[in-house]
Amino acid sequence: MSRARADMIEDTRARLIASARQAFATQGYAQTSMDDFTARAGLTRGALYHHFGDKKGLLAAVVAQLDGEMDASLHLISERAENPWDGFCERCRAYLRMAQDAEVQRIVLQDAPAVLGAADQQQCVDSLRRLLDELMHAGFIEHACSQALARLVNGSLVSASLWIAQDENPSERLEEALRGLELLLRGLKLNAVC
Incomplete structure (x- = not known):
């Protein structure tokens, strides 16, 4: 060609x-x-x-583009952090904040799951799995199946993001979700790590 x-x-x-x-x-x-x-x-x-x-195939391409942009932004947050643990935590917080973006709300959180199903989450799960592997290797979190942990973290973030996006007061929901996220993150971190 x-x-x-x-x-x-x-x-x-x-x-x-x-x-x-x-x-x-x-x-x-x-x-x-x-x-x-x-x-x-x-x-x-x-x-x-x-x-x-068809139109559904075009939606999948739009979602792939948005997912790629979101993942690149989240990756940059991880890279700029002082250490891998801080990067992971800030990445999770940023994902929840993205639920307030109108484009992300409508396309990624509402239309994509309804039309395409949950299959479009694999890129996020893979990215989280790699980060969790790094955190385990560096001694920030206990060793476990990184695929399972990635799916659990991703599922929590997606569910909380949907909750934020669909609420009449997304700012209040975001703050509540961020407080809940802190509890979850503390549960992952090994006590020996400062």
Whole structure:
């Protein structure tokens, strides 16, 4: 495939994702029309079908993009921390704070689970598992099955994020969730670690 053709394909995909992302965030998945966001992108329905199969496939691509952005942001938080434990804790707090972002609320926390199911959480679970392995190796937490711990931590964060996002007073719910998170995190940390 020529470079020009590859660039054109990437541009078409990017335009469709950007248009759908904006529509899904403002109107929700169920209320969006494929014709609306394909026209807004200056493309046809055929382009959507060719690149994503259908509207659900386009939602999956939007969620993958958002998940990647969220994971990159969380990774940066971990990297900037003074030590791995502080990075892990701040990463968990930041995940809960992301539940107040309108785009994350609508697309990631509401529409994606309803339309795509829970399968889109694997990237987060894998990232958490790697962090937990590092924390165990460094002696911050007790050795256990990192896959199980990652699923438990991720499930807690996702559930609390949904609770925050769906509440009439998300700021109050966030503060309550953050206080509860501190208790959970203290339970993970080995007493011998300062």
